[in-house]
Amino acid sequence: MEKVKCRLCQKEFDISEMSKEHYPARSVGNVDIIAFDKVGMVDKFLNGEILDRLKRRENVEKIVDDTFDKDLVKEEYPEGRTALSFCRNCNTFLGKYDKSYLNFFNVDGDPNKVKGFSKRTKLNIIKAIYAKFISIPEAENEEFDFLEFINDERSEEYLGNWSLYFIKRDLSTDFWGFNDIRTGVLHYDEGIVYQLSDEKFIYNLMNFEKHPSFNMTNIFEILEKNYKMFYGEDSENRYNDFIMLSLLETEEDD
C-alpha cells in the first residue's frame, strides 16, 4: 500500500492511517465552500444586466440572490476543503490547538478579550494557525522550520524564518461582502507569501519582513498585554488583493 509521510511528525503511514483534516477548521467557516466567479460578476456589470434590473426597481436582495445562486457561485468542495497531511495522532493533537483558536475566532480577535486568555491558550492559538499552513496545497513542498515549535506543547518561542501576520476582514477585503477563503501564494524577490483565511481573518505566512505599507498584526503580538488589530481598510496595501488577483488570473487560464 502507498505510504504517506505525516507532515508534522514526519513518520510514514498507510493512506488509510492518515487523517482528513480541514483547513481552515470546520467550525470557522470551512463547511460548504463555494467558489465565487468574479469574472462572471464583472461581465454581468459590464453587460448591464444588473443595472437594468436595478433601474426596473427590482428588489436588490432578489437580484443579489439570483446572481449569486444561479450564475456566480459553484459548489466546489461540498465537504469543505480537506487535506491528508497528518496522521491521526497528529490530527488529534492539533485539535487541542484548534479549540483555543476557536476562542480567538469567537471573540473576533478583540485585544481586550484576548488579553484575558491564559498564556498557554494564546500560544495554542499561534500554533494552531501556523499548523494550518502545513496543509495548504501551495505549500506542499515547503520544508517549514516550525514543526518543533508546534509539536512541543510547552514550547513558548519560535525563532525560525516564517512570520505570520493577520488582518480582519471588512468590505475592502471582501468584494460585495463575500468571504473568499481560498488559499494562495505570492512570490516576491524577498521571498514567499502564503495565504489562508477563515470567515473573519486573513492570514499571511511569509519568510521575510512584511512590506511597510502593509498594516498587519504579527500573531506573536497577541502574547503581549495589548496589540493593535488591523482591518483591511486600515492598510494601504493588502497581500489579499494580490492573492485574489492571482486566483482570478488562474481562473482565466483554465
Ligand SMILES: [Zn+2]
Ligand atoms: Zn503525525
